[in-house]
Amino acid sequence: MTTAPVERVSRFGGADDDWLRCAGCGEMLYRERWERTLKVCYECGHHARLTVAERLGMLLDDGSACRFDADLAPVDLLGFADTKPYPVRLAEAQLRSGNHDAVVCVSATVGGLPLVVAALDFGFLGGSVGSVAGELIARAARRALADRIPLLIISASGGARMQEGAISLMQLAKTGQELRRLHEAGVLTVNLNTDPTYGGATASFATLGDVVIAEPGARIGFAGPEIIRQTIRQELPPRFQSAEFLAESGQVDMVLPRESLRANLARLLRMHAAPTAVADPEPSPLLTDVGQVGEIAAADLVKLARDIGRPTTADYCAAVFDDFVELRGDRTGNGDDKAIVGGIASVGGRTVVVIGHQKGHDIAELAARNFGMPQPWGYHRARRLMSYAARFGFPLVTFIDTPGAYPGVEAEQRGQGYAIARCIEYMSGLPVPVVSIVTGEGGSGGALALGVANRVLILENAYYSVISPEGCSTILFKDASSAGRAAEQLGITPRSLLRLGVVDGVVPEPPGGACADPDAMADTVRVVVTSVLAELAGCEPDDLVAQRYRRFAGIGSPEHQSDLKEGAR
Structure with missing residues (x-):
């Protein structure tokens, strides 16, 4: 040679x-x-x-x-x-x-x-x-x-x-x-x-x-x-x-x-490159006990979660991480879905893969981002980035904020359900730490496609639901006017979700909410993310997969329901 x-x-x-x-x-x-x-x-x-x-x-x-x-x-x-x-x-x-x-x-x-x-x-x-x-x-x-x-x-x-x-x-x-x-x-x-x-x-x-x-x-x-x-x-x-x-x-x-x-x-x-040093995490403000979490009327919570001023995934990528490189496209030629943002980032000395729903702060951006509702190729892009995380051993951090997956004719023709199902399936077997944070709306399967994590967290003024309150009201109460009543009964508040074991912790927001002080919100998210990643860093790949399996397999099981009933007495 x-x-x-x-x-x-x-x-x-x-x-x-x-x-x-x-x-x-x-x-x-x-x-x-x-x-x-x-x-x-x-x-x-x-x-x-x-x-x-x-x-x-x-x-x-x-x-x-x-x-x-x-x-x-x-x-x-x-x-x-x-x-x-x-x-x-x-x-x-x-x-x-x-x-x-x-x-x-x-x-x-x-x-x-x-x-x-x-x-x-x-x-x-x-x-x-x-x-x-x-x-x-x-x-x-x-x-x-x-x-x-x-x-x-x-x-x-x-x-x-x-x-x-x-x-x-x-x-x-x-x-x-x-x-x-x-x-x-x-x-x-x-x-x-x-x-x-x-x-x-x-x-x-x-x-x-x-x-x-x-x-x-x-x-x-x-x-x-x-x-x-x-x-x-x-x-x-x-x-x-x-x-x-x-x-x-x-x-x-x-x-x-x-x-x-x-x-x-x-x-x-x-x-x-191999990290030269990983910073020790700061004390985490994460709330993990139901008694620490204040209650809020579900209808009021929905309004706060949908506030156009709340930080978006792009905002968190810019403020939480030391560096962020966006990777675009699903590689199949369907398109570059603007409702999904993703790429590689660094935080606290670690390189991670980041994926999140993306809305916007004005009508023009909301329209361009399809109001945070991904098409099937947006979820294919997300799965491609999940594969990227697995290939390089990078932890995965996801930000969830969507009313749900886009319910259009083309989306159905292109297999919207299959695209979501493949993300859920693929996330369940990722051999890396996965942290998901619901930052605004957690709407149905379109949200869960990015939420099969080792630790599922939610911001104090965000919600997670099987369906939108309006959708539930229309189906069960025959019109949308009972959305507030539906929201209460769906158990969508952070306190309720923590009690049910759907989320593992609640991230406190600054006074006035995330939109009042986005910089402080980003600082809190950064501390929480680095703390949870440090907690999961010592786990072997098989243990991470097994832990994730047990977490979701247990939700809704007879044992889980018995524990909840016992706790309610």
């Missing part, structure tokens, strides 16, 4: 002309300024292509990169010739690039943290994936697995290399199985997809990362747009196959401008 240093570039190569025309907006750009902005147009934001050397120089710590397996070279196994023989095309590409093939592999650091990088060069036969390109990506994955350090794959590819026939096609399987091994071992894989990323790349290594990042405007897809037009005889929608289009379709976690890539990559590496 050969190694050689990769020089970090401080200036990007180009023509001697002082001016150039932007391929995005057509404006004339001063070359020196354009190069200083990392070849991003300072008028329209168009991201021009970078060479592999430029890309690595932009991302990696100075002097940290060490190239490996640079001597692998492709062989013409088929005697292929189009307008030129394949060996001639290879020789020309090798002369232009200075590399034997379209992939450059390095070990390096970003922010002082190690990673392995496999970067594709579109300038080498369109970044096409042949036998050597596939082998290099596979070797990079094997090195990441052996050293248990993250793998970054930077894609710029037209797809599989036709000049190598079925040998090229088999590289999709080769690289796919290597990423599967990384997933099973809990080794982070990150995709950075740049313009363009197509064909065999997207059908294998370019979309299998734990985190998928794309540059603005990057064209990403399986079949090229011209092939699609010719096949279906239809005009394609605006921005079709752009990074932004894919983000809206739920297939990309984030679209990041080039200038922020290095900082965000460093954040991801830091949050997946």
Whole structure:
């Protein structure tokens, strides 16, 4: 195995002309300024292509990169010739690039943290994936697995290399199985997809990362747009196959401008690194005895829980945690459900996965977030993040605040019940600590989909119910006017829920409620979360699952009902 240093570039190569025309907006750009902005147009934001050397120089710590397996070279196994023989095309590409093939592999650091990088060069036969390109990506994955350090794959590819026939096609399987091994071992894989990323790349290594990042405007897809037009005889929608289009379709976690890539990559590496120290928790204000919890009229509680000023999941993500990186999409192309917010975060020295329902503080945001009522693909996204927590051994923290799952025609067509049921089933077997907090409305199965936890907590002015009071009143009392009466009888208050064993503790709110002092509320939630996570930290995975099983298996059992009756005497 050969190694050689990769020089970090401080200036990007180009023509001697002082001016150039932007391929995005057509404006004339001063070359020196354009190069200083990392070849991003300072008028329209168009991201021009970078060479592999430029890309690595932009991302990696100075002097940290060490190239490996640079001597692998492709062989013409088929005697292929189009307008030129394949060996001639290879020789020309090798002369232009200075590399034997379209992939450059390095070990390096970003922010002082190690990673392995496999970067594709579109300038080498369109970044096409042949036998050597596939082998290099596979070797990079094997090195990441052996050293248990993250793998970054930077894609710029037209797809599989036709000049190598079925040998090229088999590289999709080769690289796919290597990423599967990384997933099973809990080794982070990150995709950075740049313009363009197509064909065999997207059908294998370019979309299998734990985190998928794309540059603005990057064209990403399986079949090229011209092939699609010719096949279906239809005009394609605006921005079709752009990074932004894919983000809206739920297939990309984030679209990041080039200038922020290095900082965000460093954040991801830091949050997946072994913790250096975990802070001792402060004394928890959690109320766990029914006598500590004040009673409130259920109808008044419902109004407080629905107050538009109450902190949302996004607010808690920003104020409770030291850092938060949102991960978007369900990866199935259904969409990016704005009623669910989730990602990875750090608190008290621990990295956790956070998932929560998201409402809003004004009518526009409420409408955009569907009033916190998820579609099936929102729950699929939640389950994807639950899997993320399990794979990396991160505790899971969920925030529950929803009137319920969205009751629409499309939701039913897409399997709303199944999506909720799969979340409930999956949460029950998670081998990590799970803490759920009802922060506002806990509406039916749409809430429970995020609530199968080792510790279920509720804020002082929140409620948890099998159905909304209005729904109960309509069904049982024949109209919604008896919602207050229904709320009382449903036993939805924190005091009642604690007595019934549905929740394990009540989180006190500041005077005037959470909306009166959201900062104080966030501080309290932070203390409670760190305290409960510290309590669960010593539990083995099997014990966590067994504990969760016993908790929910016991609710409503004959023994549970007997205990409640005895306590009521």
